[in-house]
Each structure stands twice: as C-alpha cells, then as structure tokens.
Amino acid sequence: NAGVTQTPKFRVLKTGQSMTLLCAQDMNHEYMYWYRQDPGMGLRLIHYSVGEGTTAKGEVPDGYNVSRLKKQNFLLGLESAAPSQTSVYFCASSYSPPGGSEAFFGQGTRLTVV
Amino acid sequence: EDKVVQSPLSLVVHEGDTVTLNCSYEVTNFRSLLWYKQEKKAPTFLFMLTSSGIEKKSGRLSSILDKKELFSILNITATQTGDSAVYLCAAPLYGGATNKLIFGTGTLLAVQP
Numbered sequence: 001n002a003g004v005t006q007t008p009k010f011r012v013l014k015t016g017q018s019m020t021l022l023c024a025q026d027m028n029h030e031y032m033y034w035y036r037q038d039p040g041m042g043l044r045l046i047h048y049s050v051g052e053g054t055t056a057k058g059e060v061p062d063g064y065n066v067s068r069l070k071k072q073n074f075l076l077g078l079e080s081a082a083p084s085q086t087s088v089y090f091c092a093s094s095y096s097p098p099g100g101s102e103a104f105f106g107q108g109t110r111l112t113v114v
Numbered sequence: 115e116d117k118v119v120q121s122p123l124s125l126v127v128h129e130g131d132t133v134t135l136n137c138s139y140e141v142t143n144f145r146s147l148l149w150y151k152q153e154k155k156a157p158t159f160l161f162m163l164t165s166s167g168i169e170k171k172s173g174r175l176s177s178i179l180d181k182k183e184l185f186s187i188l189n190i191t192a193t194q195t196g197d198s199a200v201y202l203c204a205a206p207l208y209g210g211a212t213n214k215l216i217f218g219t220g221t222l223l224a225v226q227p
Binding site for chain 1: 120123148155156157158159162202204206208214215216217218219220
C-alpha cells in the first residue's frame with residue numbers, strides 16, 4: 001500500500017549543484033503537486049500538474065523545474081542549488097481537482113544546501 | 115489575492131483542555147476548505163468542508179465552515195498528548211486549467227501532560 005513515495009528522504013547539496021527529486025504515486029491520480037515547507041511559512045506550492053504531460057507554476061516556482069512524462073511520476077529539479085532552497089519538500093497527489101477529493105502526501109525530502 | 119490565514123500560530127495547552135483553531139480565507143470561486151494534521155512528517159487528511167453550518171465530526175475532533183464570514187474552526191475536545199501537531203488549513207483555487215491547493219501557515223499545538 002505505497003501511496004505517494006518520495007526519493008530521496010534526505011540530501012545535502014553544495015551551492016551550484018543540481019539534483020532531481022522523484023515523486024511516484026500508485027493511485028492513478030491525475031493531479032500532482034510539489035510543495036516546500038519552511039518554518040513559519042506553511043506549505044507553499046512550487047509547481048503542479050493536472051495530468052500527464054502538463055505542468056504549471058505555483059506560488060514559488062523560481063529556481064525549480066518539473067516534468068510529468070508519466071502519469072505516476074512527478075519530478076522536481078534544481079538546476080543550480082542555492083542555500084535559500086534549503087527546505088523540506090513534499091509531494092502530493094489527488095484524484096480530482098483539489099477540493100473535490102483529499103490530497104495524499106509523501107513523507108517529505110529534507111534538503112540542505114551548503 | 116487569494117489567501118488562507120490561520121490563528122493562532124502556536125498554542126500550548128494541558129491534557130484535557132478544549133482548543134479551537136481558526137482558519138479564515140479569501141478565495142475566488144470558493145468551493146471547499148480542508149483540514150490536515152501534520153505530526154513529524156506528511157500531512158494527513160482530517161476534514162473537507164463544503165457546506166456552511168454543517169459540522170463534521172471524527173472522535174474528539176470537529177470542524178465547521180461559515181461561508182458568510184469566510185472562516186472555519188477546528189475544535190479538539192479532551193486533548194491528549196497525541197494531538198500535538200501542526201494543524202493545516204487549505205483551500206483549492208479554481209481557474210480553468212489551473213486548479214491548485216493553497217495552505218495557511220499552520221497552527222502548532224502542543225499538549226502538555
């Protein structure tokens with residue numbers, strides 16, 4: 001009963017390095033989201049996807065790119081990591097548009113950029 | 115600008131107390147409001163509210179929506195240490211092809227023995 005799986009769970013990057021976070025869901029959900037969570041800031045939407053092959057910008061998209069080549073996977077890329085991107089990243093998915101059904105979350109990826 | 119605002123930011127209570135968490139919203143084309151509980155890791159779903167004045171209840175937790183005054187409350191009665199968590203309120207934004215879920219900053223609840 002996997003649900004939403006994020007890899008990796010932890011990562012430390014040097015400034016300027018690149019990396020990709022993978023989110024996989026096995027619930028056949030159309031909607032997938034990437035959020036970042038910082039102290040006192042709640043969950044802020046980075047990018048999201050309303051279906052395979054589609055992506056859209058959220059509240060804080062700068063410095064990130066995403067791809068949704070397969071329905072079950074949603075990738076978040078950092079091309080040139082900066083210390084300001086130190087955060088906990090959550091992926092989520094939902095069957096229908098948000099508010100039509102609950103969103104299910106992955107366990108999070110703690111990223112530190114030094 | 116669409117937004118969701120929660121209060122208080124943090125709260126410390128003793129076991130057995132009753133707490134009320136607040137969520138106000140300004141959302142274009144409002145349809146629903148969701149509550150989540152976040153302990154150490156992933157947020158977990160609590161309630162989805164769509165109709166004004168109808169209480170949703172799950173054990174010691176209950177929630178209600180007021181679409182006239184644009185707010186929701188989450189009540190927890192007879193609190194236990196296991197209720198310690200961040201409680202998040204969220205609202206979906208609908209904009210044609212751009213449907214997304216935005217969150218408030220959360221309320222950190224600490225229940226002391």
